[in-house]
Amino acid sequence: MNKGKEILEELRSVISGKTLDALIPPVVFLIASSYLEVKLAAIISVGVSLAIGLIRAILKQPLGYAFGGFVGVSIAGGFAYLGGNVSNYYIPKMIGSLSFVIVALGSVLIKKPMAAWVSHLTRGWNIKWFWRADVRPAYMEVTLFWTVFAGLKLFLVTTLYLKEDIAGLFFINSILGMPANIFVLTVSYIYGIWRLHHLKGPGIDEFEIDKEPPWKGQTRGF
Template identity: 40%
Template sequence: MKIIKDIKAELKNIVLSRTFDTILPPLIFALVNNFFNLNYALILAIFTALALILKRFIKKENWKYSWGGLFIVLFASALTLLTDNASSYFLPAIFSSSILLIITLTSIILGKPIAAWASHISRSWPLAWFWRKDIKPAYQEVSIFWAIFIALRLIIQIILFQSASPLFLAWANILLGWPFTITILIISYIYGLWRLKNLGGPGVEEFKNDKNPPWEGQKKGF
Protein backbone atom coordinates (compact mmCIF):
# COMPACT_ATOMS: atom_id res chain seq x y z
CA MET A 1 0.00 0.00 0.00
CA LYS A 2 1.14 3.52 -0.79
CA ILE A 3 0.52 4.80 2.75
CA ILE A 4 2.81 2.10 4.18
CA LYS A 5 5.62 3.02 1.76
CA ASP A 6 5.20 6.70 2.66
CA ILE A 7 5.37 5.94 6.39
CA LYS A 8 8.51 3.84 5.94
CA ALA A 9 10.15 6.70 4.05
CA GLU A 10 9.16 9.17 6.78
CA LEU A 11 10.51 6.97 9.56
CA LYS A 12 13.75 6.35 7.69
CA ASN A 13 14.37 10.09 7.55
CA ILE A 14 13.56 10.53 11.24
CA VAL A 15 15.14 7.53 12.91
CA LEU A 16 18.13 6.51 10.78
CA SER A 17 20.70 5.03 13.17
CA ARG A 18 20.34 7.44 16.08
CA THR A 19 18.07 5.15 18.15
CA PHE A 20 20.82 2.72 19.06
CA ASP A 21 23.13 5.51 20.22
CA THR A 22 20.56 6.97 22.61
CA ILE A 23 19.17 3.84 24.27
CA LEU A 24 22.28 1.68 24.74
CA PRO A 25 24.28 3.74 27.32
CA PRO A 26 21.39 4.14 29.81
CA LEU A 27 20.48 0.47 29.43
CA ILE A 28 24.09 -0.53 30.13
CA PHE A 29 24.09 1.76 33.18
CA ALA A 30 20.89 0.26 34.61
CA LEU A 31 21.94 -3.36 34.05
CA VAL A 32 25.45 -2.94 35.49
CA ASN A 33 24.20 -0.94 38.48
CA ASN A 34 21.63 -3.65 39.17
CA PHE A 35 24.27 -6.38 39.39
CA PHE A 36 27.42 -4.52 40.50
CA ASN A 37 27.71 -0.94 41.78
CA LEU A 38 27.21 2.68 40.80
CA ASN A 39 30.84 3.43 39.85
CA TYR A 40 31.10 0.47 37.48
CA ALA A 41 27.77 1.43 35.92
CA LEU A 42 28.88 5.02 35.29
CA ILE A 43 32.24 3.97 33.83
CA LEU A 44 30.70 1.43 31.46
CA ALA A 45 27.95 3.81 30.36
CA ILE A 46 30.52 6.48 29.45
CA PHE A 47 32.75 3.90 27.76
CA THR A 48 29.75 2.67 25.73
CA ALA A 49 28.95 6.20 24.55
CA LEU A 50 32.60 6.75 23.54
CA ALA A 51 32.68 3.40 21.73
CA LEU A 52 29.60 4.37 19.71
CA ILE A 53 31.28 7.63 18.64
CA LEU A 54 34.39 5.71 17.57
CA LYS A 55 32.27 3.18 15.68
CA ARG A 56 30.44 5.92 13.75
CA PHE A 57 33.72 7.70 13.01
CA ILE A 58 35.44 4.57 11.67
CA LYS A 59 32.44 3.67 9.49
CA LYS A 60 32.17 7.32 8.34
CA GLU A 61 28.57 7.47 9.53
CA ASN A 62 26.68 10.42 10.98
CA TRP A 63 28.05 10.73 14.50
CA LYS A 64 26.56 13.99 15.78
CA TYR A 65 23.84 12.08 17.63
CA SER A 66 26.52 9.96 19.30
CA TRP A 67 28.13 13.17 20.61
CA GLY A 68 24.74 14.26 21.90
CA GLY A 69 24.39 10.88 23.59
CA LEU A 70 27.81 11.27 25.20
CA PHE A 71 26.92 14.72 26.53
CA ILE A 72 23.73 13.35 28.08
CA VAL A 73 25.65 10.45 29.63
CA LEU A 74 28.28 12.77 31.14
CA PHE A 75 25.66 15.18 32.48
CA ALA A 76 23.58 12.34 33.93
CA SER A 77 26.70 10.76 35.45
CA ALA A 78 27.61 14.03 37.16
CA LEU A 79 24.12 14.25 38.68
CA THR A 80 24.35 10.66 39.85
CA LEU A 81 27.70 11.24 41.58
CA LEU A 82 26.52 14.47 43.21
CA THR A 83 23.35 12.90 44.61
CA ASP A 84 24.81 9.41 45.17
CA ASN A 85 21.56 8.07 43.77
CA ALA A 86 21.45 5.80 40.70
CA SER A 87 17.97 7.04 39.77
CA SER A 88 19.40 10.54 39.29
CA TYR A 89 21.00 9.24 36.09
CA PHE A 90 17.56 9.56 34.49
CA LEU A 91 16.82 13.10 35.70
CA PRO A 92 17.82 14.63 32.31
CA ALA A 93 15.12 12.53 30.61
CA ILE A 94 12.53 13.75 33.12
CA PHE A 95 13.72 17.33 32.68
CA SER A 96 13.57 17.13 28.87
CA SER A 97 10.04 15.68 29.01
CA SER A 98 8.97 18.57 31.27
CA ILE A 99 10.44 21.23 28.98
CA LEU A 100 8.95 19.59 25.88
CA LEU A 101 5.51 19.45 27.50
CA ILE A 102 5.69 23.15 28.40
CA ILE A 103 6.76 24.09 24.86
CA THR A 104 4.02 21.94 23.31
CA LEU A 105 1.27 23.33 25.54
CA THR A 106 2.46 26.90 24.98
CA SER A 107 2.41 26.43 21.20
CA ILE A 108 -1.15 25.10 21.39
CA ILE A 109 -2.34 27.99 23.56
CA LEU A 110 -0.72 30.55 21.27
CA GLY A 111 -2.27 28.91 18.21
CA LYS A 112 1.12 28.12 16.67
CA PRO A 113 1.19 24.33 17.11
CA ILE A 114 4.54 22.64 17.58
CA ALA A 115 3.65 19.97 14.99
CA ALA A 116 3.55 22.71 12.35
CA TRP A 117 6.90 24.12 13.47
CA ALA A 118 8.46 20.65 13.44
CA SER A 119 7.21 20.00 9.91
CA HIS A 120 8.31 23.46 8.73
CA ILE A 121 11.83 23.01 10.11
CA SER A 122 12.29 19.47 8.78
CA ARG A 123 10.69 20.02 5.36
CA SER A 124 11.25 23.74 4.70
CA TRP A 125 7.64 24.15 3.61
CA PRO A 126 6.31 27.76 3.61
CA LEU A 127 5.32 28.76 7.14
CA ALA A 128 2.34 30.70 5.82
CA TRP A 129 0.84 27.44 4.50
CA PHE A 130 0.69 25.96 8.00
CA TRP A 131 -1.25 28.92 9.40
CA ARG A 132 -4.10 28.76 6.88
CA LYS A 133 -7.53 28.17 8.44
CA ASP A 134 -7.99 25.11 6.23
CA ILE A 135 -4.61 23.66 7.26
CA LYS A 136 -3.74 24.66 10.84
CA PRO A 137 -6.49 22.65 12.65
CA ALA A 138 -4.81 19.40 11.57
CA TYR A 139 -1.51 20.46 13.14
CA GLN A 140 -3.24 21.86 16.21
CA GLU A 141 -5.03 18.57 16.85
CA VAL A 142 -1.87 16.52 16.32
CA SER A 143 -0.04 18.81 18.76
CA ILE A 144 -2.73 18.15 21.38
CA PHE A 145 -2.20 14.44 20.78
CA TRP A 146 1.55 14.94 21.32
CA ALA A 147 0.92 16.86 24.54
CA ILE A 148 -1.14 13.98 25.94
CA PHE A 149 1.60 11.49 25.08
CA ILE A 150 4.37 13.64 26.58
CA ALA A 151 2.35 14.20 29.77
CA LEU A 152 1.72 10.46 30.09
CA ARG A 153 5.42 9.73 29.61
CA LEU A 154 6.40 12.34 32.20
CA ILE A 155 3.97 10.95 34.78
CA ILE A 156 5.35 7.43 34.34
CA GLN A 157 8.95 8.70 34.56
CA ILE A 158 8.23 10.59 37.80
CA ILE A 159 6.46 7.61 39.39
CA LEU A 160 9.34 5.27 38.56
CA PHE A 161 11.92 7.85 39.68
CA GLN A 162 10.22 8.10 43.06
CA SER A 163 10.22 4.31 43.33
CA ALA A 164 14.04 4.44 43.11
CA SER A 165 14.17 1.64 40.55
CA PRO A 166 16.86 2.49 37.95
CA LEU A 167 16.34 -0.73 35.98
CA PHE A 168 12.58 -0.22 35.58
CA LEU A 169 13.18 3.44 34.80
CA ALA A 170 15.70 2.51 32.10
CA TRP A 171 13.27 0.14 30.41
CA ALA A 172 10.46 2.70 30.69
CA ASN A 173 12.62 5.37 29.08
CA ILE A 174 13.50 2.98 26.25
CA LEU A 175 9.94 1.80 25.63
CA LEU A 176 8.52 5.31 25.99
CA GLY A 177 11.33 6.68 23.86
CA TRP A 178 11.75 5.73 20.20
CA PRO A 179 9.36 2.73 20.06
CA PHE A 180 6.43 4.69 21.46
CA THR A 181 7.49 7.87 19.65
CA ILE A 182 7.56 6.03 16.32
CA THR A 183 4.03 4.76 17.02
CA ILE A 184 2.92 8.33 17.79
CA LEU A 185 4.52 9.62 14.58
CA ILE A 186 2.79 6.95 12.47
CA ILE A 187 -0.60 7.77 14.00
CA SER A 188 0.09 11.51 13.55
CA TYR A 189 1.01 11.01 9.90
CA ILE A 190 -2.08 8.96 9.07
CA TYR A 191 -4.45 11.22 11.01
CA GLY A 192 -2.80 14.39 9.74
CA LEU A 193 -3.21 13.51 6.06
CA TRP A 194 -6.80 12.38 6.66
CA ARG A 195 -7.58 15.64 8.48
CA LEU A 196 -5.96 17.79 5.79
CA LYS A 197 -8.10 16.06 3.18
CA ASN A 198 -11.27 16.78 5.17
CA LEU A 199 -10.28 20.42 5.70
CA GLY A 200 -10.08 20.81 1.92
CA GLY A 201 -7.10 23.15 1.83
CA PRO A 202 -4.43 23.25 -0.89
CA GLY A 203 -1.38 21.02 -0.95
CA VAL A 204 2.01 22.61 -0.36
CA GLU A 205 2.89 22.74 -4.07
CA GLU A 206 -0.55 24.12 -4.93
CA PHE A 207 -0.01 26.83 -2.31
CA LYS A 208 3.46 27.65 -3.65
CA ASN A 209 2.11 27.93 -7.19
CA ASP A 210 -0.83 30.05 -6.00
CA LYS A 211 -3.26 27.64 -7.62
CA ASN A 212 -6.97 28.43 -7.41
CA PRO A 213 -9.51 25.93 -6.04
CA PRO A 214 -10.64 23.27 -6.39
CA TRP A 215 -7.47 21.78 -4.90
CA GLU A 216 -6.27 18.21 -4.84
CA GLY A 217 -4.87 18.78 -1.35
CA GLN A 218 -1.79 17.39 0.35
CA LYS A 219 -1.07 13.87 -0.91
CA LYS A 220 2.23 13.06 0.78
CA GLY A 221 3.99 14.34 3.86
CA PHE A 222 2.55 16.05 6.90
Protein backbone atom coordinates in the same frame (compact mmCIF):
# COMPACT_ATOMS: atom_id res chain seq x y z
CA MET B 1 2.35 2.72 -3.45
CA ASN B 2 0.14 1.48 -0.60
CA LYS B 3 -0.31 3.42 2.63
CA GLY B 4 1.81 0.98 4.66
CA LYS B 5 4.88 1.51 2.47
CA GLU B 6 4.31 5.25 2.53
CA ILE B 7 4.25 5.30 6.33
CA LEU B 8 7.41 3.18 6.52
CA GLU B 9 9.22 5.55 4.17
CA GLU B 10 8.13 8.53 6.22
CA LEU B 11 9.35 6.87 9.41
CA ARG B 12 12.69 6.09 7.79
CA SER B 13 13.12 9.80 7.06
CA VAL B 14 12.92 10.46 10.81
CA ILE B 15 14.40 7.29 12.28
CA SER B 16 17.66 5.87 10.98
CA GLY B 17 20.14 3.30 12.17
CA LYS B 18 22.25 6.12 13.55
CA THR B 19 19.65 6.67 16.29
CA LEU B 20 21.16 3.62 17.98
CA ASP B 21 24.15 5.82 18.76
CA ALA B 22 21.94 7.73 21.19
CA LEU B 23 20.11 4.66 22.51
CA ILE B 24 22.97 2.27 23.26
CA PRO B 25 24.76 4.26 26.04
CA PRO B 26 21.66 4.57 28.30
CA VAL B 27 20.96 0.84 27.91
CA VAL B 28 24.59 0.06 28.79
CA PHE B 29 24.28 2.21 31.91
CA LEU B 30 21.07 0.57 33.07
CA ILE B 31 22.44 -2.95 32.54
CA ALA B 32 25.81 -2.14 34.12
CA SER B 33 24.17 -0.52 37.14
CA SER B 34 22.38 -3.80 37.85
CA TYR B 35 25.71 -5.54 38.46
CA LEU B 36 28.17 -2.77 39.31
CA GLU B 37 28.34 0.36 41.45
CA VAL B 38 26.43 3.33 40.07
CA LYS B 39 29.56 5.43 39.61
CA LEU B 40 31.34 2.70 37.66
CA ALA B 41 28.23 2.13 35.50
CA ALA B 42 28.15 5.86 34.71
CA ILE B 43 31.82 5.85 33.69
CA ILE B 44 31.35 2.78 31.49
CA SER B 45 28.30 4.23 29.69
CA VAL B 46 30.13 7.48 28.95
CA GLY B 47 33.09 5.45 27.69
CA VAL B 48 30.81 3.47 25.36
CA SER B 49 29.35 6.73 24.06
CA LEU B 50 32.83 8.09 23.33
CA ALA B 51 33.77 4.84 21.60
CA ILE B 52 30.72 5.09 19.33
CA GLY B 53 31.65 8.67 18.45
CA LEU B 54 35.23 7.62 17.70
CA ILE B 55 34.02 4.83 15.40
CA ARG B 56 31.77 7.25 13.52
CA ALA B 57 34.66 9.71 13.18
CA ILE B 58 37.04 7.02 11.86
CA LEU B 59 34.41 5.89 9.34
CA LYS B 60 33.77 9.55 8.46
CA GLN B 61 30.07 9.18 9.25
CA PRO B 62 27.74 11.82 10.77
CA LEU B 63 28.36 12.41 14.47
CA GLY B 64 25.03 14.03 15.34
CA TYR B 65 23.34 11.11 17.09
CA ALA B 66 26.59 9.97 18.71
CA PHE B 67 27.10 13.48 20.10
CA GLY B 68 23.51 13.58 21.32
CA GLY B 69 23.97 10.23 23.02
CA PHE B 70 27.18 11.42 24.65
CA VAL B 71 25.61 14.60 25.99
CA GLY B 72 22.51 12.77 27.20
CA VAL B 73 24.30 9.93 28.98
CA SER B 74 26.92 12.31 30.41
CA ILE B 75 24.28 14.51 32.03
CA ALA B 76 22.14 11.61 33.23
CA GLY B 77 25.16 9.60 34.33
CA GLY B 78 26.48 12.67 36.12
CA PHE B 79 23.31 12.93 38.19
CA ALA B 80 23.55 9.25 39.09
CA TYR B 81 27.31 9.49 39.79
CA LEU B 82 27.06 12.51 42.08
CA GLY B 83 23.98 11.24 43.86
CA GLY B 84 25.19 7.66 44.07
CA ASN B 85 21.66 6.60 43.15
CA VAL B 86 20.56 4.85 39.94
CA SER B 87 17.15 6.55 40.01
CA ASN B 88 18.88 9.93 39.67
CA TYR B 89 19.74 8.88 36.12
CA TYR B 90 16.14 9.68 35.20
CA ILE B 91 16.14 13.25 36.52
CA PRO B 92 17.23 14.75 33.14
CA LYS B 93 14.52 12.70 31.40
CA MET B 94 11.89 14.17 33.73
CA ILE B 95 13.24 17.67 33.19
CA GLY B 96 13.21 17.05 29.43
CA SER B 97 9.62 15.77 29.47
CA LEU B 98 8.48 18.73 31.58
CA SER B 99 10.21 21.18 29.24
CA PHE B 100 8.62 19.47 26.24
CA VAL B 101 5.14 19.73 27.76
CA ILE B 102 5.60 23.42 28.56
CA VAL B 103 6.97 24.31 25.12
CA ALA B 104 4.42 22.19 23.23
CA LEU B 105 1.47 23.55 25.22
CA GLY B 106 2.80 27.08 24.89
CA SER B 107 3.09 26.68 21.12
CA VAL B 108 -0.57 25.67 20.97
CA LEU B 109 -1.66 28.61 23.11
CA ILE B 110 0.06 31.08 20.78
CA LYS B 111 -1.25 29.13 17.76
CA LYS B 112 2.20 28.29 16.44
CA PRO B 113 2.10 24.52 17.07
CA MET B 114 5.31 22.62 17.68
CA ALA B 115 4.38 19.94 15.12
CA ALA B 116 4.35 22.60 12.41
CA TRP B 117 7.81 23.85 13.40
CA VAL B 118 9.18 20.29 13.46
CA SER B 119 7.78 19.62 9.99
CA HIS B 120 9.08 22.96 8.71
CA LEU B 121 12.59 22.30 10.00
CA THR B 122 12.80 18.67 8.81
CA ARG B 123 11.12 19.12 5.44
CA GLY B 124 11.95 22.71 4.59
CA TRP B 125 8.37 23.59 3.67
CA ASN B 126 7.28 27.23 3.59
CA ILE B 127 6.29 28.16 7.15
CA LYS B 128 3.45 30.35 5.87
CA TRP B 129 1.63 27.26 4.61
CA PHE B 130 1.40 25.86 8.14
CA TRP B 131 -0.35 28.99 9.45
CA ARG B 132 -3.29 28.78 7.00
CA ALA B 133 -6.69 28.35 8.66
CA ASP B 134 -7.25 25.23 6.55
CA VAL B 135 -3.92 23.68 7.55
CA ARG B 136 -3.02 24.86 11.07
CA PRO B 137 -5.72 22.84 12.97
CA ALA B 138 -4.13 19.54 11.93
CA TYR B 139 -0.80 20.58 13.44
CA MET B 140 -2.48 22.03 16.54
CA GLU B 141 -4.22 18.73 17.23
CA VAL B 142 -1.13 16.62 16.64
CA THR B 143 0.85 18.88 18.99
CA LEU B 144 -1.81 18.36 21.67
CA PHE B 145 -1.47 14.61 21.15
CA TRP B 146 2.29 14.92 21.69
CA THR B 147 1.67 17.00 24.82
CA VAL B 148 -0.66 14.41 26.34
CA PHE B 149 1.81 11.61 25.61
CA ALA B 150 4.74 13.53 27.13
CA GLY B 151 2.61 14.49 30.13
CA LEU B 152 1.63 10.88 30.73
CA LYS B 153 5.27 9.79 30.50
CA LEU B 154 6.31 12.54 32.93
CA PHE B 155 3.63 11.49 35.42
CA LEU B 156 4.58 7.80 35.33
CA VAL B 157 8.34 8.37 35.52
CA THR B 158 8.01 10.92 38.35
CA THR B 159 5.76 8.57 40.33
CA LEU B 160 8.20 5.67 39.97
CA TYR B 161 11.16 7.95 40.74
CA LEU B 162 9.61 9.07 44.02
CA LYS B 163 9.06 5.42 44.89
CA GLU B 164 12.68 4.65 43.88
CA ASP B 165 11.33 1.82 41.75
CA ILE B 166 14.36 1.18 39.52
CA ALA B 167 12.87 -1.85 37.78
CA GLY B 168 9.70 0.10 37.04
CA LEU B 169 11.68 3.07 35.73
CA PHE B 170 13.66 0.85 33.40
CA PHE B 171 10.51 -0.89 32.14
CA ILE B 172 8.51 2.31 31.59
CA ASN B 173 11.37 4.09 29.86
CA SER B 174 11.92 1.06 27.62
CA ILE B 175 8.25 0.91 26.63
CA LEU B 176 7.79 4.68 26.38
CA GLY B 177 11.09 5.14 24.56
CA MET B 178 11.64 4.22 20.92
CA PRO B 179 8.66 1.78 20.61
CA ALA B 180 6.20 4.42 21.86
CA ASN B 181 7.85 7.17 19.80
CA ILE B 182 7.40 5.09 16.63
CA PHE B 183 3.75 4.59 17.56
CA VAL B 184 3.27 8.31 18.21
CA LEU B 185 4.92 9.27 14.91
CA THR B 186 2.82 6.74 13.00
CA VAL B 187 -0.46 7.89 14.55
CA SER B 188 0.54 11.53 14.05
CA TYR B 189 1.23 10.95 10.35
CA ILE B 190 -1.95 8.97 9.67
CA TYR B 191 -4.14 11.40 11.59
CA GLY B 192 -2.38 14.46 10.17
CA ILE B 193 -2.90 13.42 6.55
CA TRP B 194 -6.53 12.50 7.26
CA ARG B 195 -7.14 15.84 9.01
CA LEU B 196 -5.54 17.88 6.23
CA HIS B 197 -7.75 16.09 3.72
CA HIS B 198 -10.88 17.02 5.67
CA LEU B 199 -9.74 20.61 6.13
CA LYS B 200 -9.70 20.84 2.32
CA GLY B 201 -6.76 23.21 2.15
CA PRO B 202 -4.08 23.23 -0.57
CA GLY B 203 -1.15 20.85 -0.51
CA ILE B 204 2.26 22.40 0.01
CA ASP B 205 3.06 22.08 -3.71
CA GLU B 206 -0.20 23.79 -4.65
CA PHE B 207 0.49 26.53 -2.12
CA GLU B 208 3.96 27.14 -3.52
CA ILE B 209 2.63 27.74 -7.05
CA ASP B 210 -0.32 29.76 -5.72
CA LYS B 211 -2.81 27.37 -7.35
CA GLU B 212 -6.45 28.41 -7.26
CA PRO B 213 -9.06 26.03 -5.75
CA PRO B 214 -10.30 23.39 -6.06
CA TRP B 215 -7.22 21.80 -4.52
CA LYS B 216 -6.11 18.20 -4.46
CA GLY B 217 -4.74 18.82 -0.96
CA GLN B 218 -1.78 17.28 0.86
CA THR B 219 -1.48 13.63 -0.12
CA ARG B 220 2.05 12.79 1.03
CA GLY B 221 4.05 14.07 3.97
CA PHE B 222 2.88 15.86 7.08
